[in-house]
Amino acid sequence: MNKPEASRRGAARGWETDWQASGRMNMVKGSKKVIDLLNEARSRELTAILTYMAQHYELANDDYGKLAKVLKDTGIAEMKHAEALAERILFLGGMPTTKPDAEIKRGEKIAAKIATDIALEEGAIKMYNEAAVVCAAELDHVSKGIFETLLGDENAHLDMFINIKEHIDQLGDQYLATLTGS
Numbered sequence: 001m002n003k004p005e006a007s008r009r010g011a012a013r014g015w016e017t018d019w020q021a022s023g024r025m026n027m028v029k030g031s032k033k034v035i036d037l038l039n040e041a042r043s044r045e046l047t048a049i050l051t052y053m054a055q056h057y058e059l060a061n062d063d064y065g066k067l068a069k070v071l072k073d074t075g076i077a078e079m080k081h082a083e084a085l086a087e088r089i090l091f092l093g094g095m096p097t098t099k100p101d102a103e104i105k106r107g108e109k110i111a112a113k114i115a116t117d118i119a120l121e122e123g124a125i126k127m128y129n130e131a132a133v134v135c136a137a138e139l140d141h142v143s144k145g146i147f148e149t150l151l152g153d154e155n156a157h158l159d160m161f162i163n164i165k166e167h168i169d170q171l172g173d174q175y176l177a178t179l180t181g182s
């Protein structure tokens with residue numbers, strides 16, 4: 001017989017306590033090294049999500065609607081990365097982190113925003129390449145595959161941000177004017 005709705009909600013509220021009490025947290029199915037790397041990656045993704053969201057709002061507020069849309073879409077892509085990492089961490093018996101790995105920069109000028117984004121993507125690419133090697137050594141090819149999928153996306157993001165930077169460097173305000181409106 002199905003549990004009544006209220007009781008199921010109650011069970012959901014007590015999920016973490018029940019989970020810990022059941023000892024499942026100690027039943028790690030994956031290598032601790034891999035789980036730690038997946039969580040390190042998730043922290044990076046959370047920083048990227050919050051950064052791109054903040055940039056999206058600031059750019060929209062300053063009427064750079066076209067660039068704001070780029071940041072919004074990229075932030076959503078990073079959300080999917082953070083979720084994929086969380087699902088894998090849970091599968092391996094770990095606990096997905098909810099903490100970004102850096103302070104979120106606010107109020108930067110457009111060129112500085114893009115420099116921040118390039119640094120985030122470059123850092124992620126370096127870390128994910130190294131993480132994929134560790135996953136292979138730990139014989140976890142599914143986690144390695146997740147890092148490789150993320151790498152494809154981060155490479156595309158980096159390429160896009162570098163293009164924007166080059167346009168700003170070469171054309172300045174003339175280019176920025178093309179990013180206004182919606």
Ligand code: FE
Nearest residue numbers: 045078081150
């Ligand atoms: Fe990402």
Ligand code: FE
Nearest residue numbers: 121153154157
């Ligand atoms: Fe990215």
